[in-house]
Amino acid sequence: MNCEVCQLKELEVEPFEICEVLRCILHTIVFHRALGLIRPKDIDLELFEITYVQCGEIEVEKKIDEKIEQFINWIEKHPNKKSQICLSFYEVKSKQPSWFTKIERLYWEQWYINLNVLQPTKSLIGKSHHSKLVMDPGEASEERSSRRTLLEQSLQEVLFQIIKFVNEKKDHVPPINDGVIYYPFEITIPSSSDSAFGMDMIKRMLHSGHPSMLN
């Protein structure tokens, strides 16, 4: 079984927008992969005029919120960086029990959410220093609102992208097991080390190619 990979369009977000944007994207993806009996839940974003759908499972909500929190903490330590969050769906294949239990995860789908987190205050200060002008509050708010509008459009495009992808590729989706609401998944965020990005990529390549025990 091959692993389908989807790279989502990069989004420029400010730190306070991360939570909403990530929740929106992650839940939308999981909703299309929660093929058990669910009652969908419509959620309106507060920052944008967008409504997304959650599968309604509390465990999913918790898991996603935890990861978002970790990511935000990481962003605070590594500001102004491009980062990637990976949502991977896997199948659990347990091998024959031997002297140690080996649980294999077979990844069949991976989604890469690309974020470029901007620090607005620093960028504004940078601008004002550069231009030796006092930043006009009106200009700043105008800039912010136009950036917000752009982000809203981009976020909608990302959601469209997700819908398109789930529509086009269905064959690789494993069969639905009885009683299982959603396919097991994991969310990988950049780790604390500086070379985390590269290491993460290598890790993922290893995982997708060679199922092995994960941390």
Place this chain on the structure above:
Amino acid sequence: MDFPENLPSSDTGRLEQIVSHFFPKALHIVLNSRIPSLQSRGRTRERFSGLNVRKSDKWFNLVMGDRPAALEKLHSWHRNVLDSMIIDIILVHPISSNNNLDDDDDDHGNSIVRSAETVIERWVVQYENPLIMSPQSSDSSTRYQKVYKKSIILLRSLYSQTRLLPAYRVSRQLSSSLASSGYDLIYKVSSFSDIFSGPVTETMKEFRFAPVEVPPGRLSASVTYRSDLSDFNLGVHITLPPRIITDYVGSPATDPMRFFPSPGKSVEGTSFPVRAGRPPLTGSSAERPHSWTSGFHRPPAQFATPNQSFSPAHSHQFSPGLHDFHWSRTDAFGDNHQLSPPFSPSCSPSTPRYISGSNSPQINVRPGTAPVTIPSSATFNRYVSSNFSEPSRNPLPPFSPKSTRRSPSSQDSFPGIALYKSSRSGESPSGLMNQYPAQKLSKDSKYDSGRFSGLLSSSGSPRFGFSRSPSRLSSQDDLDDPDCSCPFDFDDVDESGLQYSQSLDRRKTSSSISQSLPIGRKSQDAAVGVLVHMLKTAPPLRQDSSTYMASMSGIQREGSVSVSVSGTESEYSMAQKHIRCTRGAEKLQAAQRLTSRQIQEWIWSNSCPLSQTKE
């Protein structure tokens, strides 16, 4: 794989079931997200266990809630799976007719705004049965499971897509705003549809869902939609965000002595819609005679929470744009499709947002006005403008205490606030007032009542509300004053009369006033009520004889009052001049210049039968 129903024995049967259930599910998803009246209600967010879900709702593992009856009918209509199911989502919107004013005006000379219907979305679901059957790659035992899984994914993506397209926001706006101001979303389901015209297709985009192979054919879905709905000016007329009216004019209830500006100010926004396709009432009121009832043009912001109790169906926030109830427009009453002011004020559940607990903070008390106690704004919520009758009938604000008493005949009058939720497409859950458009017009005697009863509110809870809404709206009176009754009812008058007599005794006037009051005309009683209130709150006497209380005369419909005046002749003549010359709002203006003490003087002097007036 959990199939919601018992599996047919054959694989073919199962596949057929998938196809046959796919259509109603897709229909349910689309209409649920577009048509407010068809949205599943009563869905709680408690832990979803899946145990109490109907079998039919479990299809495709997507629990939507009970299907509205309208959808069930549609489902039974679509029996042949080979028929396409075309769902048109149509926006009903007003189109302004600027030309040919003569033709477009109704009898009252107001312009009629027509409405148009535009298809903003078209969903097509079909089961294509190609002649060439695709080779069956997998064995039949797992085939239906795979097919089912893929159809589940397809419906998931269809569900998400309905939330992403522009029509969803329109639907949300309309469902949250009871005043659609001429806008509505309706649907049409058919097997065949008109082809879109060329120019229309240019503005529309298409999205095709990937088909799911369901041997011997395949299920497909697509949507053609307008990506840009700005042409319809929806944002202007619907969802006006709740806002605080900073220049709130006030009302007679809160400031009886205050002058209310003429109704020339236009209030933006819309009134209640009675039916789809009708425009909002505009704020023009040029034909309105001046009267201090115009203050009612702006009350809504001040209406308190109790209003909510009025309408059970009222679970949404109101757009404050509704609050233009220009009851001066008689067409509002005569015209079925315009909600009249009677509906407006207390229909506003959004009002609590900015009134809650406030003591009419936004009322501007002009300097030099009579220092009367302004009752809390919560007391005003009863004073529904439903009592506004045709202004031409009663240009002056008469006090008609008698008619404020709830008579049985008034019970069946205009039931008050209407929450009209236009929906042609399905059931209308909220009880709607557009069925009562012009009833009250004929009951003018009842209209007289209580229109200015707001003026007469005592320092406590108002003793009477507008009788226009006797049974319904007045139920809100129960919130504050369970046995709300007109203070000028005979029983109450005695009480007020006693107060009069006590104060009058000090001035050595006849105590017969307490008897004379009920006998007097309606206007007298009404006048007395105002004055009673003021008496209670009157400051010490001031020797300011510049003006007299002309509002009392304004209250009197017919000028003559069988009262007498004591006091200086000059003062009295000045007062008489005022009385004769001023009208309506002007009277209020004059009244404002009086102090409450002067008013007392005037009342006493006018009430005393001993000294006669000199004309």
